[in-house]
Amino acid sequence: MTSRDAPRPGRRVPTQARSRARYDRILEAAAEEFAARGVDASTVDDIAARAGTSVGSVYQFFPNKQALYGAIASRYLARARELFEHWFSVAMAPEGPPWEALVDLTVDAFAALDRDGPAFRAIWGNLPHAAQALGEAYAINREIAARVALLLERHAPTLHPARRDLVATTVVETMTALLFVAARAEDPPFSDAMVAEAKVLLKRYLAPYARGAEAPRDPGTPTA
Amino acid sequence: MTSRDAPRPGRRVPTQARSRARYDRILEAAAEEFAARGVDASTVDDIAARAGTSVGSVYQFFPNKQALYGAIASRYLARARELFEHWFSVAMAPEGPPWEALVDLTVDAFAALDRDGPAFRAIWGNLPHAAQALGEAYAINREIAARVALLLERHAPTLHPARRDLVATTVVETMTALLFVAARAEDPPFSDAMVAEAKVLLKRYLAPYARGAEAPRDPGTPTA
Amino acid sequence: MTSRDAPRPGRRVPTQARSRARYDRILEAAAEEFAARGVDASTVDDIAARAGTSVGSVYQFFPNKQALYGAIASRYLARARELFEHWFSVAMAPEGPPWEALVDLTVDAFAALDRDGPAFRAIWGNLPHAAQALGEAYAINREIAARVALLLERHAPTLHPARRDLVATTVVETMTALLFVAARAEDPPFSDAMVAEAKVLLKRYLAPYARGAEAPRDPGTPTA
Amino acid sequence: MTSRDAPRPGRRVPTQARSRARYDRILEAAAEEFAARGVDASTVDDIAARAGTSVGSVYQFFPNKQALYGAIASRYLARARELFEHWFSVAMAPEGPPWEALVDLTVDAFAALDRDGPAFRAIWGNLPHAAQALGEAYAINREIAARVALLLERHAPTLHPARRDLVATTVVETMTALLFVAARAEDPPFSDAMVAEAKVLLKRYLAPYARGAEAPRDPGTPTA
DNA sequence: AATGAATGAGGCTTCATTCAT
DNA sequence: GATGAATGAAGCCTCATTCAT
Numbered sequence: 048m049t050s051r052d053a054p055r056p057g058r059r060v061p062t063q064a065r066s067r068a069r070y071d072r073i074l075e076a077a078a079e080e081f082a083a084r085g086v087d088a089s090t091v092d093d094i095a096a097r098a099g100t101s102v103g104s105v106y107q108f109f110p111n112k113q114a115l116y117g118a119i120a121s122r123y124l125a126r127a128r129e130l131f132e133h134w135f136s137v138a139m140a141p142e143g144p145p146w147e148a149l150v151d152l153t154v155d156a157f158a159a160l161d162r163d164g165p166a167f168r169a170i171w172g173n174l175p176h177a178a179q180a181l182g183e184a185y186a187i188n189r190e191i192a193a194r195v196a197l198l199l200e201r202h203a204p205t206l207h208p209a210r211r212d213l214v215a216t217t218v219v220e221t222m223t224a225l226l227f228v229a230a231r232a233e234d235p236p237f238s239d240a241m242v243a244e245a246k247v248l249l250k251r252y253l254a255p256y257a258r259g260a261e262a263p264r265d266p267g268t269p270t271a
Numbered sequence: 272m273t274s275r276d277a278p279r280p281g282r283r284v285p286t287q288a289r290s291r292a293r294y295d296r297i298l299e300a301a302a303e304e305f306a307a308r309g310v311d312a313s314t315v316d317d318i319a320a321r322a323g324t325s326v327g328s329v330y331q332f333f334p335n336k337q338a339l340y341g342a343i344a345s346r347y348l349a350r351a352r353e354l355f356e357h358w359f360s361v362a363m364a365p366e367g368p369p370w371e372a373l374v375d376l377t378v379d380a381f382a383a384l385d386r387d388g389p390a391f392r393a394i395w396g397n398l399p400h401a402a403q404a405l406g407e408a409y410a411i412n413r414e415i416a417a418r419v420a421l422l423l424e425r426h427a428p429t430l431h432p433a434r435r436d437l438v439a440t441t442v443v444e445t446m447t448a449l450l451f452v453a454a455r456a457e458d459p460p461f462s463d464a465m466v467a468e469a470k471v472l473l474k475r476y477l478a479p480y481a482r483g484a485e486a487p488r489d490p491g492t493p494t495a
Numbered sequence: 496m497t498s499r500d501a502p503r504p505g506r507r508v509p510t511q512a513r514s515r516a517r518y519d520r521i522l523e524a525a526a527e528e529f530a531a532r533g534v535d536a537s538t539v540d541d542i543a544a545r546a547g548t549s550v551g552s553v554y555q556f557f558p559n560k561q562a563l564y565g566a567i568a569s570r571y572l573a574r575a576r577e578l579f580e581h582w583f584s585v586a587m588a589p590e591g592p593p594w595e596a597l598v599d600l601t602v603d604a605f606a607a608l609d610r611d612g613p614a615f616r617a618i619w620g621n622l623p624h625a626a627q628a629l630g631e632a633y634a635i636n637r638e639i640a641a642r643v644a645l646l647l648e649r650h651a652p653t654l655h656p657a658r659r660d661l662v663a664t665t666v667v668e669t670m671t672a673l674l675f676v677a678a679r680a681e682d683p684p685f686s687d688a689m690v691a692e693a694k695v696l697l698k699r700y701l702a703p704y705a706r707g708a709e710a711p712r713d714p715g716t717p718t719a
Numbered sequence: 720m721t722s723r724d725a726p727r728p729g730r731r732v733p734t735q736a737r738s739r740a741r742y743d744r745i746l747e748a749a750a751e752e753f754a755a756r757g758v759d760a761s762t763v764d765d766i767a768a769r770a771g772t773s774v775g776s777v778y779q780f781f782p783n784k785q786a787l788y789g790a791i792a793s794r795y796l797a798r799a800r801e802l803f804e805h806w807f808s809v810a811m812a813p814e815g816p817p818w819e820a821l822v823d824l825t826v827d828a829f830a831a832l833d834r835d836g837p838a839f840r841a842i843w844g845n846l847p848h849a850a851q852a853l854g855e856a857y858a859i860n861r862e863i864a865a866r867v868a869l870l871l872e873r874h875a876p877t878l879h880p881a882r883r884d885l886v887a888t889t890v891v892e893t894m895t896a897l898l899f900v901a902a903r904a905e906d907p908p909f910s911d912a913m914v915a916e917a918k919v920l921l922k923r924y925l926a927p928y929a930r931g932a933e934a935p936r937d938p939g940t941p942t943a
Numbered sequence: 944a945a946t947g948a949a950t951g952a953g954g955c956t957t958c959a960t961t962c963a964t
Numbered sequence: 965g966a967t968g969a970a971t972g973a974a975g976c977c978t979c980a981t982t983c984a985t
Contacts, residue, residue, distance in 0.1 A: 066948075085399040087311030090975060101950045106977065172399060175309050213461075217449060217468050224448035225441060237437075244441050251475045290965085314958060316968095325967045326960080336959065513964095514969075533847040535759030538954060549971045554956065620847060623757050661909075665897060665916050672896035673889060685885075692889050699923045738944085762979060764947095773946045774981080784980065 070108050072098040074122070077115040081169035086116055086176050117180035120170050120187060123160070130156045131194045138198060146202045146257045150249050154222060158242045161230040171227045192219045203256040214256060218249060294332050296322040298346070299388065301339040306389035310340055310397045341404035344394050344411060347384070354380045355418045362422060370426045370481045374473050378446065382466045385454045395451045416443045427480040438480060442473060518556050520546040522570070525563040529617035534564055534624050565628035568618050568635060571608070578604045579642045586646060594650045594705045598697050602670065606690045609678040619675045640667045651704040662704060666697060742780050744770040746794070747836065749787040754837035758788055758845045789852035792842050792859060795832070802828045803866045810870060818874045818929045822921050826894065830914045833902045843899045864891045875928040886928060890921060 076098035080089035091112055095102045109115050134156065138149050161167035170177070170187070177187050196215040199206060206214065222245060229241035300322035304313035315336055319326045333339050358380070362373055385391035394401070394411065401411050420439040423430060430438065446469060453465035524546035528537035539560055543550045557563050582604065586597050609615035618625070618635070625635050644663040647654060654662065670693060677689035748770035752761035763784055767774045781787050806828070810821055833839035842849070842859065849859050868887040871878060878886065894917060901913035 069949090085311075087309070088399075091977080092975080102977075103950050103979085104948080107948070110977095112976075175396060213464055213468055216452065217465070217472060220448045220452050221445050221472065224444045228440065228444050240437050241441070244437055248441060248445065248472075248476045251479065252472045255475065293966095315960085316958075319968095327962090327967050328965085330960070331965070517970090533759075535757070536847075539956085540954080550956080551958085551971050552969080555969070558956095560955075623844060661912055661916055664900065665913070665920060668896045668900050669893050669920065672892045676888065676892050688885055689889070692885055696889060696893065696920075696924045699927065700920045703923065735944095741945095763981085764979075767947095775946050775983090776944085778981070779944070 069098070069100060069104060073100065073105055073108060074115070074118055075164065078119050078164060078166040078169040081116065081119070081173055082165035082167075086112070086169075086173040113176065113180045116169070116173065116176045119166050120177060120181060123166050123170055124187060124190065126160055127157070127191060128194075130160065131191075135194075135198070138201060146253070147250055149198070149202070150253065151246055154226070154242060154246050154249065157222065157226055158229065161226055167230050168227070171223055172231075188216070188219055188223065192216045195219055199256070203253075206256055214253075218253070221245075221252075222249065293322070293324060293328060297324065297329055297332060298339070298342055302343050302388060302390040302393040305340065305343070305393035305397055306391075310336070310393075310400050337400065337404040340393070340397065340400045343390050344401060344405060347390050347394055348411060348414065350384060351381070351415060352418075354384065355415075359418075359422070362425060370477070371474055373422070373426070374477065375470055378450075378466060378470050378473065381446065381450055382453065385450055391454050392451070395447060396455075412440070412443050412447065416440045419443055423480070427477075430480055438477075442477070445469075445476075446473065517546070517548060517552060521548065521553055521556060522563070522566055523612065526567050526612060526614040526617040529564065529567070529621055530613035534560070534617075534621045561624065561628045564617070564621065564624045567614050568625060568629060571614050571618055572635060572638065574608055575605070575639060576642075578608065579639075583642075583646070586649060594701070595698055597646070597650070598701065599694055602674070602690060602694050602697065605670065605674055606677065609674055615678050616675070619671055620679075636664070636667055636671065640664045643667055647704070651701075654704055662701075666701070669693075669700075670697065741770070741772060741776060745772065745777055745780060746787070746790055750791050750836060750838040750841040753788065753791070753841035753845055754839075758784070758841075758848050785848065785852040788841070788845065788848045791838050792849060792853060795838050795842055796859060796862065798832060799829070799863060800866075802832065803863075807866075807870070810873060818925070819922055821870070821874070822925065823918055826898075826914060826918050826921065829894065829898055830901065833898055839902050840899070843895060844903075860888070860891050860895065864888045867891055871928070875925075878928055886925075890925070893917075893924075894921065 073094065077089070077094045080094050080097060083089075089112075091102055091105055094115070095105050098105070105115075109118065130153075134149065134153055137143060137152070143149075144152070174187070178185055181187070192212070192215045195218055196211050199211050199215055203211070203214075225241060225245040225248070229238040229245070232238045232241065297318065301313070301318045304318050304321060307313075313336075315326050315329055318339070319329050322329075329339075333342065354377075358373065358377055361367060361376075367373075368376070398411075402409060405411070416436070416439045419442055420435050423435050423439055427435070427438075449465060449469040449472070453462040453469070456462045456465065521542065525537070525542045528542050528545060531537075537560075539550055539553055542563070543553050546553070553563075557566065578601075582597065582601055585591060585600070591597075592600070622635070626633055629635070640660070640663045643666055644659050647659050647663055651659070651662075673689060673693040673696070677686040677693070680686045680689065745766065749761070749766045752766050752769060755761075761784075763774055763777055766787070767777050770777075777787075781790065802825075806821065806825060809815060809824075815821075816824070846859075850857060853859070864884070864887045867890055868883050871883050871887055875883070875886075897913060897917040897920070901910040901917070904910045904913065
């Protein structure tokens with residue numbers, strides 16, 4: 048992950064490693080600033096200072112402030128994709144876990160992703176910047192929702208495709224919102240409770256869909 | 272919170288009809304700008320132009336840009352409070368509606384609130400500014416959640432108080448997130464579907480709690 | 496020239512006149528800075544300070560630094576055009592002055608133009624900026640040379656058109672260069688002598704062409 | 720002016736072949752950049768890249784960017800001096816060429832100097848930098864004009880010394896300006912025509928002075 | 944000696960806020 | 965009160981120069 052192959056012992060990690068470390072520190076600092084004050088209120092100078100470097104170095108790696116947001120988001124997305132790829136295979140296995148377990152696993156996975164740092168808060172608290180930073184029409188949630196829709200296709204096959212997208216969007220937005228609250232909270236027990244409650248909510252919401260049919264008797268299912 | 276008379280700090284609330292109209296136009300213009308480009312990217316000049324006035328007039332009514340956000344949020348909150356007051360009395364009536372209807376009514380009421388203009392998007396899309404604008408530790412959602420907790424007290428009396436707050440927060444954040452998506456969508460049918468789905472979700476989530484007990488058999492209820 | 500029509504006596508010149516004066520002061524200051532240190536070495540802050548205003552005011556009138564150069568050049572060009580228009584009519588008159596007088600008049604006119612301020616030095620000492628400031632392919636000298644070519648058409652009708660452009664260019668570049676030296680010199684007598692010498696040079700150069708034919712015997716005329 | 724040995728301030732003049740080549744490449748690259756975009760718009764990085772080295776190497780040889788301009792100008796001047804030295808001796812010879820031939824030779828020599836590379840354009844297109852780079856009060860043209868004055872002393876001995884300087888300056892500025900236009904032109908035939916025209920102009924201008932007296936009847940000679 | 948990553952001063956420009964009219 | 969020109973602090977970004985490798 049760090050360098051390609053083991054350099055001659057005791058040498059030559061320098062520039063590469065130095066650079067890489069600096070890059071990481073900058074990204075981390077940016078995420079912290081973005082999470083704490085918002086993208087717009089964060090200054091590149093402050094980010095550099097927090098990263099222990101100079102503005103110049105920031106611009107060595109990133110063409111502008113937006114690009115910092117973009118890099119953070121991309122990183123996060125890459126990891127999120129990995130996660131999904133993993134749960135996908137798990138979920139697809141002939142003897143895969145029941146869907147409830149899948150919800151638990153997914154929420155936990157995302158919650159873990161969030162805990163890894165302030166990146167999560169930086170991204171979801173500044174979503175309007177995503178479009179600018181990742182290409183005009185791009186939306187992170189859209190991408191994640193598309194993957195959730197695929198899961199639904201397996202676990203709620205009778206759900207009408209159009210409805211499926213609606214449900215996927217609902218799931219993603221809800222999970223995101225609740226995990227965001229959890230991530231923002233200073234109080235760890237509360238965070239944990241929030242994560243747990245998110246699971247409860249999602250499972251109650253999805254249960255009727257997952258039952259294999261659209262649960263005709265459920266009072267909450269719209270007739271239209 | 273800000274009493275009607277006694278025009279303290281935030282400059283004076285205009286009385287003359289002319290002024291009042293201008294004040295409203297400014298707030299409306301600000302909400303539109305905030306919703307469209309975000310608070311930070313909106314300039315006071317643009318807001319004034321959109322309102323058909325001059326910067327000077329904006330500063331006649333508002334001490335600074337943040338105050339515009341604050342005023343929009345306050346207005347929104349005031350209306351939300353009214354709504355709650357109303358549903359409260361309805362819900363409290365001896366022969367009040369069943370809780371499911373209450374969910375429908377509330378979601379619809381909020382959805383209507385959103386439709387009244389871009390204020391909703393302006394507020395929820397720029398939440399980080401809420402603290403700055405409304406006082407350091409203030410959070411809109413907290414206030415709304417507190418009122419939801421009161422409703423829960425009536426409809427899910429057996430829910431442990433601590434849990435109640437958690438549930439209230441969950442409900443508010445979820446509803447907010449989903450209505451935000453609905454409000455943001457360009458596509459009206461999708462918006463409507465989203466609102467409908469929000470009701471479904473909330474009802475499925477709350478049903479076990481509302482059943483009068485913590486629904487011991489529900490698989491989603493955490494044991495801890 | 497200043498305001499369109501006499502305002503009610505004792506009133507309403509204010510804003511208009513104020514603004515206009517500021518605009519002029521800024522342009523003057525810019526010309527001085529550009530002439531003294533070059534466009535690139537001049538800072539907008541210094542220009543504003545020299546003009547007795549703030550940067551903001553500079554940007555109220557000009558979108559960027561280049562535009563200052565552009566405005567100075569345009570102004571100069573407009574006046575130069577006026578001059579030419581004038582000499583044109585004089586030169587075209589049935590009993591117009593002999594061409595030698597025309598050279599004197601033109602050089603004097605331009606020399607006067609230069610004396611009006613540092614604009615001349617600002618422009619000709621920073622010519623490379625002309626293209627950027629006035630539109631990609633634009634060149635001031637080209638425009639002036641084109642007008643000189645018209646004069647040549649009258650006074651040296653036998654000169655081959657292609658040659659005419661060459662001569663016009665030569666005249667303009669030479670006059671410009673010499674007047675530039677004169678304008679740059681701190682020593683007024685030297686400046687005057689330089690201007691006089693420029694006339695001498697141009698007249699000696701043009702005499703053979705003006706004689707009505709290409710002066711076959713002139714040893715300096717190339718055979719090719 | 721800067722003696723060849725004794726490598727004082729401006730860092731050391733390289734001796735090793737490798738170094739020498741690099742030094743030359745850097746200077747050439749700098750001249751090209753300066754000619755193409757101007758001194759201020761050229762970055763040291765771009766120069767290094769064009770020279771196929773690194774910034775560090777540039778600073779090995781030159782203490783700062785100005786010094787690059789200075790070195791280019793010095794080099795050019797050195798060659799110009801050589802040229803003059805040569806024509807001097809030619810012109811001084813008992814049976815030297817007539818002055819007209821000398822003009823042709825000189826213009827051609829300078830034109831050749833220009834063609835040797837972009838150095839000429841780099842220097843004359845960025846004259847404001849000459850003072851900074853070569854010492855506060857220094858002016859290249861002054862030095863060249865001084866040498867031309869020496870030639871005049873021989874060929875127009877009756878010219879009053881004060882006048883002589885004026886004429887020398889006029890000659891230098893004119894020649895420079897015209898050759899600059901020629902050097903800048905993309906179109907080779909036009910360049911050649913321009914050079915030819917410059918000879919024509921100079922010969923017509925100098926003829927009366929060279930005739931050995933101040934040509935009393937010449938209409939262009941000022942009486943003052 | 945060569946390299947190029949790191950530094951940070953400083954320039955351009957924006958825009959919240961003030962204030963003269 | 966209303967207007968919008970004026971102000972200037974502050975942010976983004978560039979690039980000359982330094983310095984560790």
